[in-house]
Amino acid sequence: MREQPILNSDRLLLRPFTFTDAPRIQNLAGKREIADTTVSIPHPYSLSRAEEWIAGHPREFSEGKATHFAIECKEIQQLIGAIALRDIEREHLQGELGYWVGVEFWGRGYASEAARTAIAYGFEVLHLHRIYAYHMARNSASGRVLQKLGMRQEGLLRDRVRKWDIFEDVCLYAILEEEWRDTNC
Numbered sequence: 726m727r728e729q730p731i732l733n734s735d736r737l738l739l740r741p742f743t744f745t746d747a748p749r750i751q752n753l754a755g756k757r758e759i760a761d762t763t764v765s766i767p768h769p770y771s772l773s774r775a776e777e778w779i780a781g782h783p784r785e786f787s788e789g790k791a792t793h794f795a796i797e798c799k800e801i802q803q804l805i806g807a808i809a810l811r812d813i814e815r816e817h818l819q820g821e822l823g824y825w826v827g828v829e830f831w832g833r834g835y836a837s838e839a840a841r842t843a844i845a846y847g848f849e850v851l852h853l854h855r856i857y858a859y860h861m862a863r864n865s866a867s868g869r870v871l872q873k874l875g876m877r878q879e880g881l882l883r884d885r886v887r888k889w890d891i892f893e894d895v896c897l898y899a900i901l902e903e904e905w906r907d908t909n910c
Contacts, residue, residue: 732794732842734842736799736800737835737839739794739795740794740795742779743795746775747772748772749803750804751770754770759827764859764861789815790813791820792809792810792811794843796824796835806824806825806827806839807824807825808836818854819853819855820853822857840874853902855900857876858876858899859896860898861893863894877900877904882896
């Protein structure tokens with residue numbers, strides 16, 4: 726079985742999660758602000774939920790379905806968020822980019838830097854043709870991250886998800902491998 730890689734950027738290390746990360750994940754992802762703008766993160770976020778989530782990563786990686794990375798800030802040598810290429814479809818050579826960064830680390834460009842690194846991995850190593858991402862329409866900061874990456878908005882999915890008994894519109898963005906190469910080579 727191959728091992729998940731570790732990726733480097735200027736300020737960040739994208740590495741596999743370990744079980745020792747679970748308390749930090751619980752603390753960061755457990756903030757209501759994180760859960761509020763993500764589809765799949767509950768509030769409150771339990772330690773056991775973090776451990777279960779981490780436990781599934783090796784299987785998803787070995788099956789080629791997902792690669793989950795802990796976003797670690799090199800300067801403070803701490804986990805600050807998570808990023809993944811998931812729902813990878815080998816037949817169609819596409820996958821979904823998903824991420825979150827702890828509230829206290831917002832506005833510093835970490836999400837953009839981590840996503841840029843993950844997208845490069847998706848195109849260069851996984852040989853994907855298309856990487857897409859969603860964000861709740863009211864989360865304009867996430868939309869700006871995707872735009873900085875060269876992703877194009879492909880649509881608005883009306884009432885696509887229900888978060889805390891409220892239906893939410895979701896924006897769909899994507900970038901094709903050739904578009905990424907044109908802006909990154």
